Amino acid sequence: MSKEARVIWRRLLPLLQSMRVLTLADGNALARYCDLLVTYGKLAEDIATNGVCRETEDGCRARPQHRLRMDTAAELLRLEIQFGFTPSSRSRVIALPPESAEDDKAKFFDGPKLVKEG
Numbered sequence: 001m002s003k004e005a006r007v008i009w010r011r012l013l014p015l016l017q018s019m020r021v022l023t024l025a026d027g028n029a030l031a032r033y034c035d036l037l038v039t040y041g042k043l044a045e046d047i048a049t050n051g052v053c054r055e056t057e058d059g060c061r062a063r064p065q066h067r068l069r070m071d072t073a074a075e076l077l078r079l080e081i082q083f084g085f086t087p088s089s090r091s092r093v094i095a096l097p098p099e100s101a102e103d104d105k106a107k108f109f110d111g112p113k114l115v116k117e118g
Contacts, residue, residue, distance in 0.1 A: 004041075005034035020098070021084050033079040036072055043069040 001009065009030065016022040016030070046065050053060035081089040 001031050001034060002038055004038040005031070008034040008037050016083060019084060026083075029079060029082065033076065033083070036076050036079070040069060040072045040076060043072060 052066045084090045
């Protein structure tokens with residue numbers, strides 16, 4: 001991850017942990033989200049500076065950065081929904097149950113629980 005993406009990671013990690021939706025398996029998706037957010041910001045800055053269109057003989061043509069920003073926004077939204085960053089997706093995200101120190105001890109000392117078939 002870039003330096004900018006790591007800053008976003010450090011900002012989002014406590015939020016996702018407090019929402020209880022993050023597991024170790026989500027690290028790659030979160031890293032991808034952070035990288036995409038940096039990319040989106042750079043594309044937005046470029047468009048703000050240079051505009052959406054470029055003049056050609058045929059008139060105004062959208063610059064490639066415009067399409068890239070739209071594609072990046074779509075991918076960001078997909079990941080935001082997965083992480084529960086949108087109001088509607090938050091209502092569907094199921095938080096992990098809190099684990100206590102006793103739960104950790106039981107997992108370690110008792111091993112896996114077997115369920116008897118009835």
